[in-house]
Amino acid sequence: MKILELKNVWFNYEQEPVLENINLDVEEGSLVAILGPNGAGKTTLLKIILGLLRPQKGTVKLFGKPSWELGNERRLIGYVPQNLSPNRRMPIKVRSVVLMGRYRGILRSYTEEDLNAVSDALATVEMDHLENRLFNTLSGGQRQRVLIARALASRPRLLILDEPETGLDPSFHEGFFRMLEKIREKYGTTILIVTHDVMAVSQVVNKIACVNRKLVAHGRPEEVLSSANLECLYGKGAAFFGHGPTPHLIVEKHKNG
């Protein structure tokens, strides 16, 4: 079953085209990575999927409905934004941040189930011991893990992550993509992730969508990660350095050898 369908999506910021004719389907329960260089329109694409931006042309259906017409279905989405910078002096505790993932509407108080979901989510990202700390006293990587816990706390059908690896501690980073895979297996969550970490995602994702204003390629990792696609995404000279069946690294060929 398709959880997400984009058909002929075009988006401009004023006169500047950002996305051109994007067609993309995501099957329920899959783990899909969106790759592309900086400024390729990846974050804009996520915002369109989330219903935060409306495309000038085309349709976006999430859970079978246009994304900007979602009602309570919005609570089935877990979202980890890029570059969140709340006021450093805001006295908000880690637990309160994660509770945001259990928001169910005005004047609705939290139930026992909500509190358990928050504890589970914090344990999943190994942050349960810091639940009473102020969010802004945490390191960048710890904050990122709390934001991932907030997204997981809603037990989402669709988890959307915008470059979540930014600032993650190296020790946690290694296991991060494995953790996503486990979440998908355990809860059947569909995961859509924007990332630069080609090496890590290629080992766990079902499909990769390469975006550089247009959808350059879409398919299984081994089909998509060809030199031609990479050149289209990252410019001439980009290539894989690999041994074995899985690509391992993108390098820029040196001009003088």
Next chain:
Amino acid sequence: MGEILSLPFVQRALLAGALVGIASALLGSFVVIRRMTFIGAGIAHSSFAGVVIGLLVGFDPLISAMIFAVVTGLAIGFFAKNYRIEEESAVGVFFPFSMALGILLLGFIKGYTPNIMGYLFGDILLVGKQEVYLAGLAFVLTILFFSIFFKEMVFSTFDEETSRVIGINVDLVYYLFLFLTAFIIVVSIKIVGIILFSGLLVIPPLISLFFARNMKAYAILSATIGFVSVTAGLILSYFLNLPSGATIITFSFIALLFAAVISKIS
């Protein structure tokens, strides 16, 4: 002490002051965290044109100031959200324009010019029954707003984008908040004055930030400090025969310095 409490004008000033002190500190706690301090000052100053228009056309200056402040507050929010203009820049336009308009129109008032200084710096002798009722209304609306939307205010302050994704009506909460801020400003005019108002909005939350460990404690402590600052400032101003607004703000400022020192020691 008992003697001053029996004076009707002191009773009115204390009651209106206490209500306004609590409400403005509650709103101010989010003004500070959302880095909107300049907006508070800007809306307050923009109400000056409203005061002068009221005096010029023989309308109640408080009502015309309220209309002006609310329209300005919402206009700042509208331009900031829809025209990619920073809120601060929008304030930078409306603030001097309203003051300029007020000064220009002041010249057209014929004959006796009422106590403009009272509007600019506060004068508790100007606090009548109407101001007490308005302060009561502003207090009830503010408490009602936070009872309903506290969670939504915290979440949209922390992360506006994700708040939209999870279905919070961020714009509704934001405009209600701006409306209440504009409303409380006008109600406070006769107590602390247009120019001194931002102190009432910002200083109690800043003191509270030194000690609060979560958002609820922060808001409640801000409100308590707002209440103490205004009532203590008003009583001091009576005994020392000093202007009310200036005494309240000076008292709050000294409390802020103390809080800064205590927070460093502890």
